[in-house]
Amino acid sequence: MSCLKFAFEDLLGVLCFGASMNGMFLRDKFGAGAYGRLAAAELAVPHPMVIVIGSFIASAGAGMQCLTGAPRLLQAIALDGVIPMLHYFQKSTKRGEPLRAIFVSIAICELFILIAFLESITALISQFFLMCYLSVNAACVLQSVLKAPSWRPRFRFYHWSLSMFGAALCVAVMFMSHWIFACVAIIIGMIAYKYIEYRGAEKEWGDGIRGLRLAAASYALTNLEEGPVHTKNWRPQLLVLCTVSSDRTSIENEQIVAFASQLKAGKGLTVLASVLNGKFLNMLAEVAATKMIMKEVCRRMKIRGFCEVLVAGDVTEGMSALVQTSGLGGLKHNTVIMSWPQKWRNGNFEAVKFVETIRLTTAAKSALVVIKDVQQFPSNKEKIVGCMDVWWILHDGGIMILLAFLLRQNRVWRNTKLRIFTVCQSEEDLDKVRESMKTFIYHLRMDATVDVVCLTKYDISEYAHELTLKREQRQKMLDQLGLTDRQKDIDVDNAISNSTSGVQSGAELPVQNRTNLLALDNLFKNDKTNERNEAVSNAAAEQCEEEKLPITSAQTYNIRCLQRAKKLNEAIQSRSRESDLIFLNLPDPGRNGYEKFYMEYIEVMTTGLNRVVLIKGTGSEVVTIFS
Template sequence: MFNLCMFTGDATSKESSPFINSSTSDVEKSQQYDGKNMALFEEEMDTSPMVSSLLSSLANYSNLTQGSKEHEEAENNEEARKKTVQAPRMGTLMGVYLPCMQNILGVILFLRMTWLVGAGGVLGTFIIVFMCCSTTMLTAISMSAIATNGVVPAGGSYYMISRSLGPEFGGAVGICFYLGTTFAGAMYILGCIEILLIYIVPAAAIFKMEGLEGAEAEAALLNNMRVYGTIVLSFMALVVFVGVKYVNKLALVFLACVILSILAVYAGVIKTSFDPPFFPVCLLGNRTLVSKGFDICAKTIEQGNATVTTKLWRAFCDSEFLNATCDEYFTSNNVSQIQGIPGITSGILAVIYIFTIFQLFQLMKIIFLFGEGVNGNLVIGTLAWPSPWVIVFGSFFSTCGAGLQSLTGAPRLLQAIARDSIIPFLRVFGHGKANGEPTWALLLTACICETGILIASLDAVAPILSMFFLMCYMFVNLACALQTLLRTPNWRPRFKFYHWALSLLGMSLCLTLMFLCSWYYAIVAMVIASCIYKYIEFCGAEKEWGDGIRGISLSAARYALMRLEEGPPHTKNWRPQILVLMSLDGEQSVEQPRLLSLTSQLKAGKGLTIVGACVEGTYLNNQPQRIKAELLKLMEVEKVKGFSQVVISSNLRDATSHLIQAGGLGGLRHNTVLVSFPKNWKQAEEHHRCRNFIEVVRETTAAHLALLVTKNISAYPSNGERFTEGHIDVWWIVHDGGLLMLLPFLLRQHKVWRKCKIRIFTVAQMDDNSIQMKKDLMTFLYHLRFDAEVEVVEMHDSDISAYTYEKTLVMEQRSQILKEMHLTKNEREREVQLIQGKNATPTPTSPTSPTAPTPAAVTPGEEVQMTWTDETEKTNNPAVANPESVKDMFNMKPNQSNFRRMHHAQELNGVIVKKSKEAKLVLLNMPGPPKNRNGEENYMEFLEVLTEGLNRVLLVRGGGREVITIYS
């Protein structure tokens, strides 16, 4: 947890460089560390503080929010603002035990526990209470483990979940926890109003319920709850707004009332064991009767010598006479009055006295609801000693205190979420008053709480907050289990009495209770949490908290890499794992960002993408970080999902070789290299790019990697462009694995190329049956499930034109000059211009080449005229060879192999230009590099001639293995 500490002092972090920025003079440094015996490390003090300052910062670190004492000092004492705020030390009793007791012993205990016993019976109630208590106990164990695994700042459960499961889970569950706490405030306020209007001052009801029955009486009660609930909420919100110090002071008073009420109940238990109270319950058959509307538990009574009917008779019969028509159940059952719970207190306390469960189970059907069987009195209050009013007022103050606690805690939870900035539109709620009070969060909390009050029904609000709380508890258990199973090095809780199995059991219980309580509320809560999760994920949670989800990703990646075979995958599993080689300019900026556009358009392959850059220099500076940041930014702009890697070496060619060799990890390595064809490679200052490109071709060939070379990359479309029509032409000259046909299929999955059609051309020689070739190719594409047009192009043998002879001669002469003459830049250009000028004669034509083009570098009628003097010759070119060697170059004859290659390149280029000049993209096989390094410049010239006159060209060289198959 050392990353939490904050260092104080005059030292300034030098983020611009990983090394010491010598802005402080040696004299100042020597004075600063004089007498500390740190001279050996004084040069590192800017980035590495002394251990003493580190320990001091850790010891004095405080992450707790200000409490009531600090707020009071800030508001009432001007000098206190200048003092260092000390975190309050409330202790276990006042800070944990008593507040939890106030929430547990609240509205549910006083108002609904007896109802639960009456509705479900003692055994059913025991099972429900046992499950709920087990859930809270297991969650408390998990929370204790997380809370003791380092310091937990403001935010409570939200902080634990977010830092354990990540910002997405933390934000989703945190919002649900906030909503649960807010609706809990509404529930407590409704409970407070229910006690006030039913048990304390029923006459205060604005909407009178006397004389109303059924739905009308319930509607009147709900309207009273809404009116008084809004008034109480406004008062409580005002108290919280004025200052949390008043809430803490009132909390102690309310808590004392709760404790007194509980003691009164147990005192009543002791008393009733010697003097049981009289609980008269009127039964009709085996059903309890609501003790309203009648005063005598009998059908008839004797008055004098006459038998008369009672009010109970009139409730079930159509008249007061004995011959009246009555309800069948009323006439077939007897009316009796019994003791409600003989010899014991109530259903809630019966759970404690296990030995009476069987006896109470026999009387389960006569347990009453809401105290209706005892004249509407509070059941648990009837048992209290010395007076039932102790319980009435105790429960009233308990609900008030719990409501204030909810209105105090919920805004602070929302403020903690807002300050983490994981949900952008909630950032405004991270601000508040100068002392840190969450004013805006309190306003939103009050509005949401008012929504719960307008629902008005305590039984309708309780399941809502139960869903949110259970979801929070579920993820607390999940976080503990996850951290334990992952065995992360930072998982070292001081609380040792936990186990991952207990956490998983607690999580299962939470999920079970959610669906047992209300399956549709559970689904709604999960949908809300899922929407928040996806929203945070969509907005891009930039927080990195070392959470367990990323731990799962790391473990899963390690497991997958260990299982992934080092060898090549099966053909059905082959996909382009691309290493993109980005070239940099003199300012170390990316030259061809469109390479990333093409990479993004190939993402349908769902393979690995590594964007790499090679830099010539040393690693001892922060240049790699800047270049990597630029690559990541470009990847984000172009929507390329992958990794970036920067390699620095003293030699650019070695850096490229290292990147090709060392990219990837284990079996997850690149199998394809994407590079751009070097521009202006004929210029002398760009000659190193030419050599580096050829080395890339050689090394990918040696490593059995596929190679993609883009020509005219600046003309490639961006991700925002759309081709509404056009063709992607594939020139299948030789078969080297099928990558040439797989690439257009992948490109058409992207919206840029989706409306383009694929055409596949193949070349037939004189002795080939072009018709049969077309049929076979169509059959092959059918089995490959490729939809493409097919055309077979016939190339006939032709005579070598004079233009081909001349172009080959110029190529070899230029190559010879660059190799044998050690000239300066200007002199190399001068020699090349002389050769081109000498050969700049009108291009002859032949029957096979009627429209042979003139080389772009040579214009008929133009010659370069230069005058040399002996002084200039000796001064500027001391290392030049004998002038006779230059004259010999004018008399040299082209190599026959180069002659044939140049001829083939020109012939093939002519066919391609004729068929595919208007194509949106042309893919064709890339010739292999020369085995002899003496012909490297000639190889570049062949590629230039082959692609001349085409707009966008993608040269493809397979890796030597099949990448497509006809089998499923």
């Protein structure tokens, strides 16, 4: 009621003045039109001095009010801690007087009084008052829109539109009175808010912008569909499995985190996760320390992501839980990054855990990126100059080409040269496959050189060939992508020929009916034709002995598998021995019981190679030729 009363009186005074004298006198700022006298004083009863005395008392009273109220307001802001640099003004005298704040207020007042022309700053002061009212109204609107549980206005008929109208009026008056000062006041207010946000000050009244972000994030996640992503929108959403040192002071092999940060050109989700072995109730301090270390590494690596720590009685079960449940709704990982276990020969546990993780990611329909010899990978401060080679043996969607492209966007790998090697089974088709690959890379708009390596089907039998899709199935998939007829022609004509390369092409298409890679139990099992095996076993054993390859059991270990791995390794070394980074397809581990054989095969295949990244795709992660 008091607000309505004073508003009515002020409006009534404006109307009375307007009805009592000519507008020329009202607009005469210094009274020149009334011979130096105040126009309002001429209307006073019984004498014009009444207005002069009243104006003096009102001005003095307002000044004294500001002089007594401003120091306490300054002290209150300092006590809130929203601006840490004001902590000096928190102290007060024994009688509770903010003496330091009073002296500062007096100094500010005297400084502006010395100007001797207060009209030059009154517009700016008015802007600050209007900014205060604007902030209050905007905060009321924000709390009403967010429907915060703590927002409970007493006014029964309150509606957020009233606060919105008040905020709009404040902005309008600010720019109508002095638009330059209005811009200055808004800039100062924004700087103050960003400073408070930067210093992380949070009091019991909370942060309205944080609530707005939370509401926006909740709305976006709710409307984000949980389903396959269109090929043009696919990007790596990373789940990085890392290990923290036993003393909880650092992350073992931080290069794996650096590698993930170097992929941030994909603008996807990044989650750092670690599994602790034990019982959660007994490891609360370890969990907090581990998460703190991971957040510090993220800050240092400039990764904008999340950190998760899971305590489980079994590490493998913990990784299974992370792979299955990490993420929220449609915002979840589609690519898992982990390092190659260096000590897998010291017992069977490391090999089993690693192979089980491969099976978990495959079952979860996530791509897997394995970094071998992670200690050799560069930090974010290094710059690599050399070659980055992609050995595209199994065309499982093009994730290797996409990751190589994203890495080259980072300053660490920007000066490397991208080379793509694909496989052909017949020397007669080398030129045809090479031209098809060059055309395909041209349509991908990537700067890369292409080469074709001739390897027989026997040499790469550890990689299963993709099932050839029928033309009707392929046409149906293209229709689902919503491509034009011209785009479909480009896709069919310029992709690598399935008949010449022996592996599925069309990297931009998700292949739903892809077969699993040849199981390792078929690679390592004893051939029924023992006579043919015995003919080559002796020579192969001698060769493996020269290479010092460990053979655990001659009855279950197929020597020919190591021969093929060695031949594939020789083909890779002949072209990529000096390369700074090599991408290779990761075969499927097959059934249980052959974990060490599988690990040995990978070791032989990558012997003598510098910085190897093994990738196992699902077929849904794609690199497309269409924007």
